[in-house]
Each structure stands twice: as C-alpha cells, then as structure tokens.
Amino acid sequence: MEIHYLFGVLVVSFLAVTILFRSKAKKMITDNKVASAPVASTALAAPVDGSPEGADIIIVGAGVAGSALAYTLAKDGRNVHVIERDLTEPDRIVGELLHPAGYLKLVELGLQDCVEDIDAQRVLGYAFFRDGNATKLPYPLQKFASDVAGRSFHNGRFIQRMREKVSSLPNAQLEQGTVNTLLEENGTVKGVIYKTKTNGQELIKKAYAPLTIICDGCFSNLRRTLCSPKIDVPSCFVGMVLENCKLPFPNHGHVIFADPSLILFYPIGSTEVRCMVDVPGQKIPSVVNGEMTNYLKTVVASQLPPELYGPFIRAIEKGNIRSHPNRSMPAVPYPTPGALLLGDALNMRHPLTGAGMTVALCDIVILRNLLKPLQDLHDASSICKYLESFYTLRMPVAFTINMIAGAMHKVFSGSPDKVRNEMRRIILGYLNLAGVFSAGPISLLSGLSPQPLIGIVIHLFAGTIYAVFSLIAPFPSPNRIWILACVIFDGCRIIFPIVKAESGKFSFQQWFQLITGLPTM
Template sequence: MVAMEQYIFGGFLALLSGFVLLHFLRRENKTPGSRGGLTAEVGGEADIIIVGAGVAGAALAYTLAKDGRHVHVIERDLTEPDRIVGELLQPGGYLKLVELGLEDCVGDIDAQRVLGYALYKDGRNAVLPYPLENFHSDVSGRSFHNGRFVQRMREKVSTLSNVRLEQGTVTSLTEQEGMVKGVQYKNKNGQEMTAYAPLTIICDGCFSNLRSSLCTPKVENPSCFVGLILENCELPFANHGHVVLGDPSPILFYPISSTEIRCLVDIPGQKVPSIANGEMANYLKTVVAPQIPLQLQDSFIAAVGKGNIRTMPNRSMPANPHPNPGALLMGDAFNMRHPLTGGGMTVALSDVVVLRDLLRPINDLHDSPTVSKHLESFYTLRKSVASTINTLAGALYKVFCASPDQARQEMRQACFDYLSLGGIFIKGPVSLLSGLNPCPLSLLLHFFALAVYGVGRLLLPFPSPKRILLGARLLSGASGIVLPIIKAEGVRQMFFPATFPAYYRAPPLN
C-alpha cells in the first residue's frame, strides 16, 4: 500500500514538473528576440500604426492621438534628421500647422519669418510678397533647420499617453486574405517584431521601401540640389526667399536661422561634379558664384572653401494609389514634386488635415473593406491642394531652367516680366505658390495668361512671320510643359472632383 502511494505521489510530481517545464519553455519562446528565428508579437492595443515620424507621420500621430486614437509610430531613426531640404514652410502650410495645433513647433528653433520672394534674372530683380493682408499678423512662411522642426514635433507627440513612439525598421506589411493587418519590423535591438492594428499608414519618406505594395511608383529624378550654408551675411531683401534664374537652372537662398542662409544650387540630371576631387568646388566658384547677387558672393565662396558641400537628388512622383484594405500611403512615400517651390510640407500637412477629418466620424476601424472604401475619397479630396502645388512646382522648374531653344528662352523672360508687372500679376501666382489659394483652375489661367503675355511681347509693336512662328512655338511649348503634368495628376480629379462617387461617400455606420 505504501509502495502504491509512493508511485502515485511520484507520478503526480513528474506530471507537475512537466507542466512547469512546459510553461517556462513557452515563456522563453515568446520572449522578444528569442533565438530560433521566432518573431515576437506586439499587443493589439493600437488603433493605427504609422510608419515614419517625419513631418507627415509626426503630425498625423499627434492629431489622431488628440482625437482619442491609440497610435503606434515606428520610425527608422529617432535621432535629429540632417537634411538640406524641407526647410521652408509656406504660409498655407503654416495655416495647416495652426489647424493641427502644432504651430508651437516652429518656436524655440530659431525659425525665421518669410514674407515672400525676390526673383533675380540678368541683373534685374522683382520682389514678390505673399498676399497676407487678410490674415492674422502671425501668419507667414517659416524657414528653419528641418531636423529641429521634426524633433520638436516628435517631442510633442511623445507627451501623449496614447502614442507609442518606437525606433525600428519596418521590413514588410502583414497581410491576411488580401487585407493589411499590420507590419513586420526590427526594433532598435535588432529583434524581429510584428505589430497589428486595423489601419496602417505608411509615411516613410522619399526612399520608402513599402510604396510599391500600395501604389504604382513612377519616380523621376529631374535634378540634384547642392546644399551650402552661408554664415553671418545678409540677404538683399530681409525675410525673403531669393531665386536666381541662373544658367543652367535656379539657385535658391533663404534663411534657416538668425545667422545662417541656406543655398541650394540646382544641377539638372542625375550626375553632379565630384566633390571628392574638387570638381564641385571649382564648378561652384567659377560657374555659380558669378551669377548670384554681389553681396552674397564672398560668403558663398567662403562656404565653398569650408568644404561642407551636400547633395541630394530631387524627386518627382505623381500619386497613383492601389486602394488596399487596411493600409494607406501618405507624404513623400506617396507623392513628390520638385522642391523648387518649397511646397512639400504644405501638401503633407494638408493631407493630414483631410485624413483626420475623414477618420473622425469612424469609431470602429476593424471593418477594413468598408473603412477602405470610405477612405478612397481621400485621394479625391486632397487633389485641390496637392495637384495645384505639384503642377506649379513642375511647371515653374521647367520654365525657370535655361534652354538653347529660343521659344523656351522667351517663355522664361516672359515669366520674369509677367511677375514684375505687380498687382494681380504677382498676387495670383504667389497665392498659388504659397498654398493660400490652392485652385487648379486659377493655376491654369495664370500659366496660359503668362504664355499669351509672352506672345504679345513678341508681336508688338510690329509682328513679323518669324515672330509669329516663335509665338506659336512659345504657346506650344507652354502646353507641352503644363499639360503632361496635369495629365499625370489626373484631369478629372483636379478639375471635376465632384464627378467621383467617392467625393460624396459617407463614413461607415458603426
């Protein structure tokens, strides 16, 4: 009998030990980063995953969290960015920043007010002020170090308890039955993780490795920017961006702090002179320096001599989405334009406002097909602002570049003279440029008014067959510049958005 009890007791201990061992083995296998190739799962408490915490991602995270959403933000690198673009916020973009409650992010970073542009060509200049008469005195453009601005936004996001801001590299989207359910990523420690949420928004920038899953990317690289910082010098017109219509392409100057001026030299094509062997420094000193305003030349040459020369490819990509349940593209991952006009952040912040307003009436995001169908209207509602700024950026860049074609030369000169007329000839185009009047029809009217003005200059006082032919070529060239851009943006969405069913689509019933 005693022996029987010992056998039973021993069996019980063995069974109990087995359960304890199994429990610890299971816990070990669930430990994030455990060996054996296992992927840890992040709890499903997030309503929305945002990939990227740049301007678009940080602004979106803040506004959605303020609306009560639980947001998980995954950013490749949470240290301060160091870029030579994204440093000028147009007044229209600043108004969106105010609407999102983020206007204090341009405070305490030595941001500079920008009140307009100064345009230079062949020794002449024209001052193009922003039409700010009907706005609060605080409204203007802002220029700053991009990294400081982004970090201020991230700091503000991190103060919200319902935001999880994490450093990690997203490697792929997680899909089930054709719907995006979350993302796979490597965290800061290199551990493979999976995060789930009803909606995933991709804002991982111009070098996005996820965009091809959600759109048809048609990326063009029209030129490169060469960036310098000029120190302790004054611009000819304070608090203005300066655009020099140089040869072969524009040269930009604008303040990014109280002691620094950013210079961006555009070089057409993808190949630039070598920095390493001194070709770039020689090019800047011999070709570029003689074309810029005299009072900036010494500081420009000194900046070249310091050797802190940076380059960045300029990219252009129209928005061509594949609606995918459970996921959405935003920011430069979705839509890019030439940075000549500084409109990128305005488009991004405007898109954030549009998406915020679309998501506000939706309490339950788990019905992915229905929510996705509702969010299709995002692609139409954003077009007024985005297509105007995109088209203007692409068209102005082509007009501002030098060309051996005489008709293009006449178009370039006509653009400068048209803007020099003042009055409505400045107010209309600058309202478009600044994002204060994002109207595609107004853009088209001003562009062809400029072309007709150019033809008029050729025909007066006495037309000749040669001048008539040149005028016809000018009009044809103008059409060849702007119409392909409009076609890529989508004629119907730009000018007739109300013809799209998604324009009237109501939010899903909860």
C-alpha cells in the first residue's frame, strides 16, 4: 500500500506540472491563433460553379473512407464522382469494430444512422485475459450522451448503408469501375483513367476533376504514384464466426493473451461473435489440407476461456475459415498537386486494436473542415500547399493510435523470453490499478482522449515509474535492477522504431509544438 501511495503521489505531481505547463502555453499562443491557422489564398476564394467536366472531386474507392468522404463533401455542395471497383456488398473479416470516437465522428458527419438496422452491437470496452485472469477496461463514456459507445457489425452491411446515403444525394455520382491510372499534366493530377462496363461491353473512360482523392484501401494500386509505401506484414488474422455464443463480458471486445500470439472475440450481430486468431508471420498453416484446422484445435483452443471453447470448436468444424494479412504502413506521402491519399491507402496500423475506421473518420472530419471554406479547387499548387496542414492536424490521433497498435502487438505477441514476460506483467499490472491508469490508456486507444500526445507521454512516464516500483521495491537487488534495465531497453527498442516510422518528415520543432502547444522559434 505504501508503494502504491508513493507511486500515486509521483504521478499526480507530474500531472500537475504538465497541466500548469499547458495552461502557460495556451496563454502564450492565444493572440496568435488566428494568424497561425491555415487560410486559403485570395485566388482560392473566388466563387465557381464547378469544373467544366462537372465534378469538383473524384473519389477512388467506396469503402468506409471513400463512402463517408463522398457523402460529407456532397452534402457540403461539392459535385462528387465516386468510382468503386465493386459495388456489391463486401464480405470481409476486418473493418468490423468502430470505437466510440469513430461513432462520434459518424454523428458529426451525419452518418450515425448507418449503424442502425444492420444488427450492430454496442461495444462498451475491452476485457483482457491472461493466465486465467481477466481485466475489464470500460470506455470512459461518463461525459457523453447515452447513445455514445463503440459499435461492431458486419463490415459489408455498414458500407452498403453508407453507399445508399451517397446515392441519395443528387450531386454525387456512384459508378462501378476500376481505376488503373492517374491523369497527370506537368506534375499535376487532373483526373483518372478507368475501366467500366456498359451493356456488357468494357469501356475505358477518362474522368476529370480539380482534386482526386485516393481511398482504394489496403491493397491500393495507386498509392505508389503518391508515396513510397513501406509496408510491413508482421502477422495474419485467421477469422471465423461463432454462432449463438455468449461472451464472458457482454458488449465488450475480448483479447486473450495466448501463445504464440493474441486471440480476439467481439460481437458482430445479436447471435454472432467474430473470432480473430493472430498468426505470426506471413506464411500460415494451409486451410485446404487441414493444417489450419489442426493448428486451431491443438494450439489455440486450449488457451481459451471455458465459455468460448465449445463455440470455437463448432466454428472450426463448420468451416468457412478465412485469413487476412495484417499490414502496417506509416503515412509518408509526396505532396502532389491535384491528388491526396486517405484511409488505408494513406496509413495502416496493426488491426489488433480495431482502430482503422476510427482514424479514417477522424481524418475525414479534418479534411472536410479544411476544404469547406474553399469555393474553387482549380489552383492545384495552392491547394496542395494548403492541404499540407492536413498531415499535421491528423498527427495527434493517428500517431497515438498507430503507436499503441504497433507496440501492443509487439509486446503481446508470444515471446518466451523473461524480459518480454516481465513487460507484459507490468503493463497488465498498471492497467489493474484502475482509475486514471486504466481509463487513460483505453481513451488513447479508442481515440477519446482530447490531448492524445500529452496523454501518451504521461502514461509512458507513469508506466516507467510503475515498472521501477514493481521490479525493485521494496528492496533492490542487482538481479532486479538488471531486469528493470532490460525491460526499459526492450521497451525503447519497440517504441522508438514505431515513433521514427510514424513521424515521417516531422521535425523536432513540429513535435515540440504539437505536444506542448508552444510556438516554434
């Protein structure tokens, strides 16, 4: 108890200093807020009826990001042309969990009804399982309206509802076609070349607009013209649906810390639970020859809570086992006049935390707010320069969620060494302190934290203090001090490469300004 008391005093002192520093910073920059906000040039403010070709904006892809963006921009009065490879209902095993912050963005965009009438389930938090012990981490939703919570659902049903909303607007054109090439002229993207079918005949068409936004997902074939993608595939998800299964904690996502990696369960319907088994590496056991069935039954099943064992075995025997590569890719785009990347085409993180749709919807709100005051999008160079602020404004939420997803997967992917086991024990022990020590991290993971960069610094600092106390108090020994040093070193080896990759071209001065709120010199 004395150790926890002293630990609490140190953390509270640090919080007080941080809050005081932030208050001072805000006071210093109050007079400069208007001057520092991105403002369109006079040339961009001139009224225009739309491009001669009819569309103000072309959107490639009508998944979650593309559909939400199309509806948002069309509702703001833009003429939007959406080109989607396949307009039939998608059947995917990812994109099924929306955090509360993502739901709040749906409300802000007027799309909250897209999670209605699709048997979507409310999600109130997470439950972590390790060595037979469970830790429940509810979302901190006390300050929000009663309807605010996470949502989980069939991805295809959600996307179709959004596509219906897009089609309901007269200034939005939704067309099935495959975009293969961007139309460029003197380094500026003018539109796209795409293939489509009319009366069974394949046609190659051109579409023009002053701005083209690429939202063609994780397998984007256009991103290479707008960035240098550094894609990592650390693992694959193997997914199946459990029917008539009751979760130990209703309306919660369940994370089982197993060997060799994590297992996820979350509801996607009133009688259906999605199971995702994380399999390290890119080569997984074959589903066709029965290797996967054997792996799931002999390696995975025995590590599940008793309530889930029976439904898990029945789902395996029923078949329909599917897999999906887990990709991560930092956002490092080339500023390209006339074009912009968005969604998984721009940035991916390990789907362990289910935060991809939340990041995409947060990005859409930022982009909508930047584009809203602009009446003319034809000055491509000026627009490109103006939209560089998009990457800065998205950084607090996107960076925080991406870092947590990457670090969490690396820490909790089964590794037998003693140091990694100590790290897991420390993290779960920290979360078990409850109060701000659990609410803070879960608000960061779910996008609810109002100041995510400050929050992640605070919890990294507090977690380090907790590690010191849990490993060497009350009586330090050379062995304990050595283990502590190894834990801190291993933590740095995990976090620093993620920070470096996600930072992209951000300078130290930009990070300093984002975290502290102080203007750079």
